[in-house]
Amino acid sequence: DGPLVEFVRRELPPDRTWRLKVRTGDAREVLARAPGGAFDLVVVDVFAGARTPAHLTSVEFLQEVARALDDGGLWAANITDGAGSLAFARAQVATARAVFPHTALITEPAVLRGRRFGNLILLGSARELPIAELTTAIGRDPFPGRVEHGPPLERFTGGARPVTDATAADSPAPPDGTF
Template sequence: MNLAEPTEIFYEYLRRIGHVVDLAAEPATPITALHLGAGALTLARYIEATRPGSEQYAVELERELLDFVLQKLPMPAGTTLHNHIGDARDALAELPVQVRFDVVILDIFSGPDAPAHIACKEFYEEAAARLQPHGVLIINVGDEPALTLVRSQVAAMRKAMPDVAAFAETGMFAGRYPGNIILVGTRGPWSPEWTTELLARGPHPATVLTGIDLDRITG
C-alpha cells in the first residue's frame, strides 16, 4: 500500500472495485460507504482520496486485524470512518437504521466454503435494503476454477436485486484457474454505459457480463 498515493491500488480485483465505486456517484462527490470486511482499509483510503468528505463504515470480524491496520497504516487526517467489530450480517442490523449507503462492499469470500449465512439470498436482500435508490452492492468472490461460488452468488443476488453484472479479468470466466470475480448488484437496470466505462478502465484484459451473457456462465 502506498500511503502517499492511496489511489494506487496493487491488487487488480481491488482496482476493479474502485472503478465501480467511481461510477456510483458524480466524480469527487462524497458518498456513504459500507465495507464488510475491512482488510487493510485499501478501498476506504481510495474513497477518501477520490471523494473527500465521504462517510464510511468498516466492519471487521477480527479486532486485532483492524487495530493493527489503524496503528501501522493510519488513515489520512480528516477521514470519517466508523469502525465496527463483528459479523458482517449482524452488522447490517446493528448499524444506525437511518443510514443508507451509496455503496456496500463485501470482501470476505475466499473460496467455495463461504459462510452460508452470508452467501445467500436473504443476506443480499438485507444489504439491498440498506442502499440508497441509486446504490450498488459490490461483492468480491474469490473462487476455484469450477466457479461454483460465483454461480451460486449470481443466482442469489438475482433473487434479491433487479440486476447483476460480473466484472473480471477475461480469462476468469473460462473457469480454468482460481481468482476473483466482482459481482455488482444494482437497484435498477444495469447501464450499458457502465459496461463501456469499466472495460475502458480495466485492468486489461477485462470482461463485463450481464443478462444472457451472464446466464451462459452461471447456467
C-alpha cells in the same frame, strides 16, 4: 477482524475529514443492526480461512444488504471459484440477480472459463451500473479482465438457482498451493 482494522488504521490512516466508520463483528449481524438506507456502498470481502461463510451467500443476506443501501447504493462482493464448473459463482450470480435489478461480474477470462481458481467481483444495485466505464477501466488494468452483464451474465448462470439460507454452503476451498 479487529486486529486487521487496527493494522490498517496504523499503517494507512484515513484522512480525518472522511466520514468513515468501521465496525467489527459478524458481517450479517452488524448489517442487520444498520438503519435502512444507511450506506451508499457495501463491500463484502469476507473469508473464514480461504472460504466465504455460507450465511453471507444467500438471498436473505443480500436482501439485508439491499435494505441497508440508499437508493443509488452499490453492493460489491469478492468471491472465489474456478478450476471446474464454477457452480458456486453461477449460483452467486443467480442469487445477486434475484435481489438486484442491475448486476455485473468482473473477473479474468481464465477464471470465467473455469481454467483456474481465482477471484470474481460481483456487483449489484437498484440503479444502472456504469458498464462502459467499468469495461474501460478493467481493459486498462495490468491484468485485464472481463465485465459480464445483461443476457451474457444471465446465460453464465447456466440455470443455477438462487441460494437461500436453507441451501447455502461455504464457498469452495481453493486447490492446494493456490495461496
